[in-house]
Amino acid sequence: MLKPHHRQYAAVFLFDLSMVAGLTVSPFYIFHFLGGGALMSGVVTGLQWGLYAASCLLSARHVSRARNGLSWAVAGAAGFAVLFPLAPLVKNPYFFGVLTTTAMASTGLFWPAMQAWIGAEPDRRLRLRRMSHYNLSWTVGLTIAPILAGPLYNADYRLPFLLVFATAAGAMALVMSLPHESKHFQAPTEEMIAAHAAHDRESEAHLPTAWGALLIGCALIAAMCAVFSLRMEELVKESRLSLLWRPTDAPLAGTAVTYFAWLALIMYATRAGTSLVMGVTHLWQHKFWLLALTQVAAGGACWVLAQTSSLAVMIVCALAIGVAAGVSF
Numbered sequence: 001m002l003k004p005h006h007r008q009y010a011a012v013f014l015f016d017l018s019m020v021a022g023l024t025v026s027p028f029y030i031f032h033f034l035g036g037g038a039l040m041s042g043v044v045t046g047l048q049w050g051l052y053a054a055s056c057l058l059s060a061r062h063v064s065r066a067r068n069g070l071s072w073a074v075a076g077a078a079g080f081a082v083l084f085p086l087a088p089l090v091k092n093p094y095f096f097g098v099l100t101t102t103a104m105a106s107t108g109l110f111w112p113a114m115q116a117w118i119g120a121e122p123d124r125r126l127r128l129r130r131m132s133h134y135n136l137s138w139t140v141g142l143t144i145a146p147i148l149a150g151p152l153y154n155a156d157y158r159l160p161f162l163l164v165f166a167t168a169a170g171a172m173a174l175v176m177s178l179p180h181e182s183k184h185f186q187a188p189t190e191e192m193i194a195a196h197a198a199h200d201r202e203s204e205a206h207l208p209t210a211w212g213a214l215l216i217g218c219a220l221i222a223a224m225c226a227v228f229s230l231r232m233e234e235l236v237k238e239s240r241l242s243l244l245w246r247p248t249d250a251p252l253a254g255t256a257v258t259y260f261a262w263l264a265l266i267m268y269a270t271r272a273g274t275s276l277v278m279g280v281t282h283l284w285q286h287k288f289w290l291l292a293l294t295q296v297a298a299g300g301a302c303w304v305l306a307q308t309s310s311l312a313v314m315i316v317c318a319l320a321i322g323v324a325a326g327v328s329f
Helices: 003-032 040-065 072-091 095-116 126-154 160-178 190-195 197-226 228-237 257-278 290-304 312-326
Strands: none
Touching: 003 095, 003 126, 003 160, 003 228, 003 257, 003 290, 040 072, 040 095, 040 228, 072 160, 072 312, 095 126, 095 190, 126 257, 126 290, 160 197, 190 312, 197 228, 197 257, 197 312, 228 257, 228 312, 257 290, 290 312
16 A cells, blocks of 8 residues: 555646646637637636636635645545536537636645645655655646647547546545545654744745746746647648748648647656756755746747747747746746
């Protein structure tokens, strides 16, 4: 039997795989079956992430005071597992929008509860190492999600939604197997609290900056998924997507979903690698300039994405966005 924190790693791996698989194919479902474009995709994606953020903020206020915060995570996983896969049953943009945005709102019950559970580890160094493994687990899940969802969508548009159900349900079952944090973690000693007091005060002082950076990082990834997916669709349809530079190399053949899935894989893999590196080092802590530098680079990458038709340039841009997302989180 896996140890509790290992079961939690598996749960967040499956749940982020579920979320990102659904979010990867959602814009293409809107383009292909609902007659929508960048506006509809952008509105739906914006509502999805907006309700997710609002739900996180609301549930985070209550998770720590709940008798068992993990019950919030179970409810969130159940809501997403049921609602998101039902969205393509009726080919109506309002039906799809309501179900997917409500499903994303339910994930806001899952993540604060899971972060609170792993954050209950009182030893700062052990907590950093386990948070690194936790972050690596969910980022690996979101990394492989596009490369699974893309081919499944090409085979049958309903298959990614089945994947969403299976992985979210698996995550829910794993969360239900976790013990209450009071039974798993030791209470912090007075010496431990005193030793970490200065570090904790400095971390608290940096929280507003980190929240702002995280908001920007999430917005950049959302823009990549909701808006750039349509540009990829247009480039492929018009035979203007090239490997290096037009007009010297021939246009690439293939589906927009496939190319976009590979870019998403690169972006999320970079985010995972960044989380892993930051989990085993300490030099980055409380460094504002690192946040600012990566955010400026990611913002420039989004501007370049709107101009280029080169897949190689798009890969570099995906790397920059992935680094910024990893650093800000």
